[in-house]
Amino acid sequence: NAGVTQTPKFQVLKTGQSMTLQCAQDMNHNSMYWYRQDPGMGLRLIYYSASEGTTDKGEVPNGYNVSRLNKREFSLRLESAAPSQTSVYFCASSEGGTGELFFGEGSRLTVL
Amino acid sequence: GESVGLHLPTLSVQEGDNSIINCAYSNSASDYFIWYKQESGKGPQFIIDIRSNMDKRQGQRVTVLLNKTVKHLSLQIAATQPGDSAVYFCAEFYSGTYKYIFGTGTRLKVLA
Numbered sequence: 001n002a003g004v005t006q007t008p009k010f011q012v013l014k015t016g017q018s019m020t021l022q023c024a025q026d027m028n029h030n031s032m033y034w035y036r037q038d039p040g041m042g043l044r045l046i047y048y049s050a051s052e053g054t055t056d057k058g059e060v061p062n063g064y065n066v067s068r069l070n071k072r073e074f075s076l077r078l079e080s081a082a083p084s085q086t087s088v089y090f091c092a093s094s095e096g097g098t099g100e101l102f103f104g105e106g107s108r109l110t111v112l
Numbered sequence: 113g114e115s116v117g118l119h120l121p122t123l124s125v126q127e128g129d130n131s132i133i134n135c136a137y138s139n140s141a142s143d144y145f146i147w148y149k150q151e152s153g154k155g156p157q158f159i160i161d162i163r164s165n166m167d168k169r170q171g172q173r174v175t176v177l178l179n180k181t182v183k184h185l186s187l188q189i190a191a192t193q194p195g196d197s198a199v200y201f202c203a204e205f206y207s208g209t210y211k212y213i214f215g216t217g218t219r220l221k222v223l224a
Contacts, residue, residue, distance in 0.1 A: 004155075031210055042120075042201060043156070043214040050210035058211065090155055094212075099210050100146070101203070103155030 002026055004104035006091050012110045021076040021107050026051045030072035032098040034058075034066060036087040037106075043090065049074055050096065075110030081111045116212045120199060122219045131189040135202030135215045138183070142204035145178060146212070147187045157186070159200075189220075197222045 004025045019047055025032065033048040035058075045058030049067040055066050063085060065077045074093075077086055091104045125131045137145065143164050148156035162169040162176045162185075169176050175188040185202050202215045 031170070033212065037212075042216040043203075045170075045213060047213060048211065056209070060212070092155075096210060100158045100161065101148075101205075102158075105155050 003092055004093055004102050006089075006104035006107050008107060009105065009107050012112065013078075014112050015019070015082060017081050018077065018079050019081065019088055019109075020078075021091070021102060022073070022107075023075065025054050025072045025091075025093040025102070026072065027093060027095075027102065029073070029093035029102070031094045033067065033092040033094075033101070034064075034074070034076045035090045035092065036060065036085075037090060046076065046089075079107075081109075083111045085109065086111045117129060120219045122221060124221045124223055125192050126223050127194060128191055131187075131192045131196070131216045133187045133189075133200050133220065135185040135187075135218075136183060137185055137202065137204045137215070139204055139206055139215070140180070141206055141208065142182060143207045145176070145185050146203045146205065147174075147176060148187075148201045148203060148214075149196075150201065150217075152198075156201060174219045192220075192222050194222050194224065196220060199224040 007022045034046040035043040044060045046109045049055045049068040052071045067075045089107045092101045094101045146161040147159040160171045171210045173190045177186045199217045201217045205212050
């Protein structure tokens with residue numbers, strides 16, 4: 001089992017460029033999440049999808065959009081990247097209603 | 113490697129000693145509390161969770177204690193080993209929103 005797969009693993013953007021981070025899980029999980037991790041800030045929730053067909057804002061949604069494409073895939077889009085969005089982005093999934101959240105390996109984004 | 117955790121609080125322990133990592137949570141209605149371990153360059157990995165109706169749960173070399181009165185969670189690691197060196201995060205899950213919210217994390221350094 002691959003678990004949670006994120007692409008790309010690394011990306012460098014210029015200010016104002018757009019990009020989409022892709023995430024797919026093969027565990028048939030209902031819920032999927034996007035977090036960002038900055039040094040000293042821990043993990044902050046950007047957006048999540050409790051079930052297929054729904055998306056909700058997390059703690060830091062500004063500057064991002066998401067799409068729950070199907071049960072397996074949940075993408076995160078930056079429409080106009082800013083240096084403040086330089087971070088490591090993690091996708092995660094869970095069965096829903098249980099404790100364990102499964103994470104991908106992360107996508108390191110640098111915005112110049 | 114990963115630059116996460118540069119400014120996190122650090123706990124240094126001698127190899128073989130017990131470690132106690134503490135966390136305060138915010139939502140008294142949270143259903144689950146979870147501990148994650150994150151090694152450099154990797155995504156967080158599940159260690160142990162505890163339901164809100166429990167006070168204590170034990171795993172292999174780890175124990176989680178929950179004090180709902182003061183909204184406090186702790187992770188105890190017995191006989192700490194060099195491989196335990198990592199950043200540790202607590203998280204709370206609330207079934208009303210399906211959100212997982214993370215604490216800021218603690219870096220554990222094991223001294224030989």
